[in-house]
Amino acid sequence: MTNPIRVAVLGAQGRMGSEAAQAVRDAEDMELTAALDREDSLDTLTATDTEVAVDLTHPDAVLGNLEFCVRHGVHAVVGTTGWTEERFGKLRGWLAEKPATGVLIAPNFGIGAVLTMRFAREAARFFESVEVVELHHPRKADAPSGTAARTAQLIAEARREAGLAAQPDATSTQLDGARGADVDGVPVHAVRMRGLVAHQEVLFGDEGETLTIRHDSMNRGSFMPGVLLGVRRIGTAPGLTVGLEHFLFNEEPSRPAAESDGAAGTRRGG
Numbered sequence: 001m002t003n004p005i006r007v008a009v010l011g012a013q014g015r016m017g018s019e020a021a022q023a024v025r026d027a028e029d030m031e032l033t034a035a036l037d038r039e040d041s042l043d044t045l046t047a048t049d050t051e052v053a054v055d056l057t058h059p060d061a062v063l064g065n066l067e068f069c070v071r072h073g074v075h076a077v078v079g080t081t082g083w084t085e086e087r088f089g090k091l092r093g094w095l096a097e098k099p100a101t102g103v104l105i106a107p108n109f110g111i112g113a114v115l116t117m118r119f120a121r122e123a124a125r126f127f128e129s130v131e132v133v134e135l136h137h138p139r140k141a142d143a144p145s146g147t148a149a150r151t152a153q154l155i156a157e158a159r160r161e162a163g164l165a166a167q168p169d170a171t172s173t174q175l176d177g178a179r180g181a182d183v184d185g186v187p188v189h190a191v192r193m194r195g196l197v198a199h200q201e202v203l204f205g206d207e208g209e210t211l212t213i214r215h216d217s218m219n220r221g222s223f224m225p226g227v228l229l230g231v232r233r234i235g236t237a238p239g240l241t242v243g244l245e246h247f248l249f250n251e252e253p254s255r256p257a258a259e260s261d262g263a264a265g266t267r268r269g270g
């Protein structure tokens with residue numbers, strides 16, 4: 001039998017982190033080396049020979065955690081949200097210096113959510129109008145959700161590739177926020193409500209018809225198969241991978257030129 005993957009969870013006292021730590025404990029091919037939270041030292045990662053760190057912390061904490069992980073050659077599987085181009089730039093810079101290290105940023109670990117993004121990208125070129133509505137529990141720190149932002153970006157890319165014009169919208173007066181956040185030309189609306197976990201609808205419309213793609217995570221167990229898939233695959237995926245779909249569908253992620261020339265390590269396929 002091969003040695004178990006040595007995995008630490010960051011944010012282990014949180015809603016997601018506590019589930020992830022249990023999922024790692026329960027996985028026969030993994031060993032939980034550390035369950036760290038806010039007050040704990042990241043030096044534990046190196047002291048315990050951790051191979052993969054799972055980050056489920058907070059947008060304010062994730063970048064510092066990743067800087068430590070990458071500099072120490074610890075692969076990372078990241079569910080924490082709040083990613084911007086500037087943040088990706090920093091991460092790519094650290095990875096360029098540690099080309100054997102892999103980082104997966106997964107806006108959503110739910111298989112159904114990954115499929116929602118895939119289906120939405122596929123549908124995007126056929127509809128003049130599209131809006132995204134995400135619905136979450138009221139303790140969520142960021143809005144819109146990372147999943148909704150990523151979904152909107154994928155839709156916008158597909159619209160651009162298809163040469164679609166801007167969406168029709170005659171709004172000329174509005175209360176602030178009434179038309180949602182503009183993510184790359186796609187309106188994204190965020191609902192926060194007790195009783196919810198994580199939900200998203202992508203609404204498409206054209207002459208005489210609409211299409212709604214909806215995904216619901218009823219509990220955080222829904223994210224665990226995706227977390228474990230990320231942990232199993234990241235050790236052989238150097239560089240930056242954005243989106244679990246690359247592991248789920250065995251796809252090579254597209255990379256900016258600076259990465260595809262090997263500066264941050266190019267990836268094997270599946």
Ligand SMILES: NC(=O)C1=CN([C@@H]2O[C@H](COP(=O)(O)OP(=O)(O)OC[C@H]3O[C@@H](n4cnc5c(N)ncnc54)[C@H](O)[C@@H]3O)[C@@H](O)[C@H]2O)C=CC1
Nearest residue numbers: 011013014015016037038056057061079080081107108109
């Ligand atoms: N990609 C995905 O599928 C999912 C991603 N998320 C994201 O994961 C993140 C965490 O979500 P929840 O578990 O709901 O939040 P939470 O607030 O329940 O848990 C976060 C935990 O991180 C800890 N923490 C904060 N700073 C830390 C640091 N520097 N080092 C170690 N631990 C630290 C907090 O003390 C807390 O225990 C959020 O960004 C959320 O959007 C949540 C669900 C699914």
Ligand SMILES: O=C(O)C1=N[C@H](C(=O)O)C[C@H](O)C1
Nearest residue numbers: 081107108140145146147198
């Ligand atoms: O905070 C959450 O709960 C979730 N966060 C992720 C996001 O922002 O997309 C994933 C999922 O929606 C749950």
